[in-house]
Amino acid sequence: MMKGLRNYIDKIKPQFEKGGRFEKLQSTFEAFETFLFVPNNVTFKGSHIRDAIDMKRTMSIVVMALIPALLFGMWNIGYQHFLSIGEASGFWQNFWYGFIKAFPIIVVSYVTGLAI
Amino acid sequence: MPEIFKIKKGLDISLLGEADKTTREVRSKQYAIKPIDFVGIFPKPLVQEGDEVKAGTPLFFDKYRDNIKFTAPVSGKVNEIRRGAKRVLLEIVIDSDDKFTAEDFGAADPNDLTRDAIIQKMLDAGLWPVIRQRPYGIIALPDVDPKAIMISAFDTHPLAPDYDFIMDGQENEFQEGLNALGKLTSGKIHLNISAEQGTTKTFLNAKNVVINRFKGPHPAGNVGTQINALMPLNRGESIWYLRPQEVLMIGRLFKTGKYDASKIIALTGSEVAKPQYLKTRMGAGIMDMVKDDVSKKNLRYISGNVLTGRKIEKNGFLGFYDSQVTVIPEGDYYEFFGWASPGFNKFSFYHSFFSWLQPKRKFTIDTNLHGGERAFVMTGMFEKVFPFDIYPMQLIKAIMIEDIDQMENLGIYEVEEEDFALCEFIDTSKTEIQGIVRKGLDIMRKEMM
Incomplete structure (x- = not known):
């Protein structure tokens, strides 16, 4: 399955490079390609060996570390909202309200990040 | 008890393929001196293809400092003057005649010579380039009086050779080299040894030097780290530095009058079947060292260590300043979801992998970049x-x-x-x-x- 996937990506890759049909989406394509496969680049100058870490793994750990704060923040938006208008609310009501408010912001930031 | 300088920051990378403490002699068929090993020189050749040379015969010189000559390490015939793009001089390759005849520059006791006479002898023999300087890492300027001369007697790079093993039993030539160097500076010679491993008498009995002990992970063995700990450099100052085997070559020059480019190097790396020490000479071709000894995969040959060495081909040559050849696998493969895998076999400084839990384990690392180039992030690491x-x-x-x-x-x-x-x-x-x-x-x- 992995070989098939790799072959497929290699086949469509030229369309995303300079002169290809989808040249403008090159960074998005690269993001998805490196999501599936760590690239086969080898060291060329400088140190011949490199740490196994890469930016994706570091940022994934950052995202995982931020999830508890995010979940609390969503609940808190709802809690503060209902507190300010003087209505009583349950746990899931608070969370759902906060989720509706926060989710579009998260989507916009990720889409912008992938598109640039 | 002399003071021990503790280096607290750094990282020891333990790799598979450390050289066994056994030695065998290797006689390469070809040797080469590569101008790209020297920072900031403009080489002008003095020989042509087909010329017969002896050890010590000048091969090329630096156009802007024409007293600095680079000489042949062995006797034989100039096989090729290899040039690259824009006629850049890459290598001068010599076919060795296996006789190792040498030019005679006259044996002399450095204690009887003036500073200028010592420098002139080293310039004539082509031995001056073994002394480099900080700042810039260029070949030392002979007219300058340096603040000090540093000799780092241990190397903490991954799989680096053990200088205690290499230098054992060579006290006389080492001391002769130190006597010559002592005349070149009004400051002192600092011999920096490791406080953690046993040290050979060659270093411990050295006279007219200040012995400093260093402890800690890599880069404790780097001369830059040692200079920073002992005497930080200011603008306008310079410090000269060299490695112990280069001091030996200077000592041999004054004892015998000849340029003896003999060197013991370490053949290391996870892909070498029998990593060990080899008796060879400066600029030796590595084909004769590795031909049957390496695994059959796609390999990276490095003159030097994995962090600072230079990539060479299987028929390439040892660098002028290198005492090590490392052979590791090339990492040109795609890894499915590699960034997310637990990576139990991967070595990393970071705690998002697990190698930090196994400090005694030795790893095989290949040349894979493990990710694309990204913008700088201030991680504080x-x-x-x-x-x-x-x-x-x-x-x-x-x-x-x-x-x-x-x-x-x-x-x-x-x-x-x-x-x-x-x-x-x-x-x-x-x-x-x-x-x-x-x-x-x-x-x-x-x-x-």
């Missing part, structure tokens, strides 16, 4: 492997924008590429840091000299 009193990230950024005043203020005079090799190793953004530092040093050199 460089400072953990950089023992200088310098801000590494800020210095790298100052070099990238070519701000000369800022580079000076941030301490560029003290560093060289090898001091940043660990920063480059752990960098998440996979930036070519050593290349950037070399560029910064070249800018400063052009500005100041």
